Amino acid sequence: MNIKIRNSLFINTIVIALLLVLSACSNSSKSTTTSTKKVLNWMQTSEITTLDPSLPMDTASESQIIDSNEGLFRYGNKNKLEKGLAKTETVSKNGLTRTYTLRKSKWSNGQSVTAKDFVYGWKRTVDPKTGSQYSYLFSGVKNADAIMAGKKDYDSLGVKSIGKYKFVVHFDKRVPYFDQLLTKPYFFPENEKAVKKYGSKYGTSSKYVLSNGPYNLVNWNSGKNSWKLEKNKYYW
Template sequence: MNTKLHKTAFINSLIVTLALLLGACSNSSKSSTASVKKDLNWMQTSEITTLDPSLPMDTASESQIVDSNEGLFRYGSHSKLEKALVKSEKISRDGLTRTYILRKSKWSNGQPLTAQDFVYGWKRTVNPKTGSQYGYLFSGIKNADAIVNGKRSSQTLGVKAVGKHKLVVSFKKRVPYFDQLLTKTYFFPENKAAVKKYGSKYGTSSKYVLSNGPYKIENWNSGENTWKLVKNKNYWDAQDVKTQIVNMSVQKTTSTSYDLYQAKKLDATNLDSNQAKNLENNSAFHLFSPD
């Protein structure tokens, strides 16, 4: 992350998503450790609706789940696909079997994360009873379409765990972009014990989820406009997460967020077109666009 982030203002229509900004925090070089701000005051333009990885339908929820969880792959700098929880991948010659070897990692409660957590999470997402609107993304995996359409059990999905750290996915057809899909929350692992324990409350509050990513979400309940992202000490790459706390708030208008930015209560703000025009010569002005 830019070590001068607290001086940065972003244009609303072209802003890099918060997920990429926090991802940059976790990938900061060790040489910049001393100059990285240890806490940030940050904003989103809308509320979180759920922290259930199977269910997000809005960018606010999805971005916060991405900041507090992780799948097999992630997007790094310049939107380059890179390995996250996967150590290695093997694709069969016919492209119909992919084998992933997982790195050792833990949930935020210290419990080991295993390949079975991916199996459980994927089967839960494609199960129509879960209510995910994105089960169709699994199309191409054996039996996925039939499961989503209610014609087969979710237990027949073409994914299995072999031991603790090997995940094998079987396809009915080639899906060349499959690794890109694995960056989406719907393909994240889910802790079965937590889902069963919290039941219908799962994902409705930061108290009712587990995290496996660089941050844990704290002090969020459904409908609230503030929360915290706190460094997850059990994250496999915690040594490279330099920012300790991100204080989040929902700011729906750029006039309010800019006032808070000027009062040093926010470390960055989106700008509307008029604000951007007036501030484009300001040394704190930066234009970020997706790579």
């Protein structure tokens, strides 16, 4: 083949390749600038049964409560345990007292999440009248076993608030894996006013709960197999 023709074909090939690259970059830039709203659709293995943090017994309910709420610790990137609403954690030398200083955060109605919300939520979960099937996870927290056995009142649980943002937990025995447990919904804060306001409806609909996590769960009622998660504007 003539050398000039070969060179011409080579140059044309390079030009076409460059044009394709530039076109792809242009389309990518265009899609980035014009797309302002991103929606993720996904499937769940089952429907939600409750949004009450004290009561979930299935993975669908638990995962949606975790998406719309937050406790003292959470799992972050690469499933690494990290602080959620706990700004700091102090453990006593004997391991029987843990003190958490809370971040300043809010419920989805704009009210502050306080140490009292943790005290109330934990006491409510271990109270046999609530009927939590996972209250046994509190075993080790002072008086939890006696409360669950009906031998002591739930108010004797070893938790207390100091001021607005300090939460203290006392233990009967060491629980080395306690921070991992705190990622579960049963250890999340609960707004006492909301629980008492909604009564038996609490957790049966997205209208009858408050969120304090990165998303608000909306458009769900008991028995409905679809719902939405929307950004919580109050999330810290």
